[in-house]
Amino acid sequence: MPLSHQDQVTLLKDILNNHQMDCCGSVAECEQLERLIKSLLVNNQINQNVKNILQDVYLYSQQGAQTADLDQHILTNQGNLSEWVSHIDQFS
Template structure:
């Protein structure tokens, strides 16, 4: 059974919150971020006000998967993570 939009957003938030709090992550989490954002961006039920944030998160996941140091990438993205979590928490 496919995840509903709210479930996908919750999963996305869990991964981002983990990156934000732990200041570390994995390649598989970055790949999951890409899959989730891609799915949400293609779903017409996704709130329009999330689209720009989802695109930014998608780019973050792609760049994280290509980064020499994922931890460094996460630390550098801390401000963005805070902003994205704020947007998601308002949903």
């Protein structure tokens, strides 16, 4: 059963929140973020403001999947993580 767009947004926020709180993550999580974002970007039910944020999160996840030090990448983006979740909550 496919996830609804709201379930996808919730999963996206959960992963971002975990990265922020734990200051660590996995390449698999970054790849999951990429898949979620690709799906959400083509969804007409998603607010354009959220789509703009998703572009930034997509870049973050791509860089995270390719970095040699994912934990440092997450630590460097702590401010962005909380900001993205907050903005997604506002518009979704």
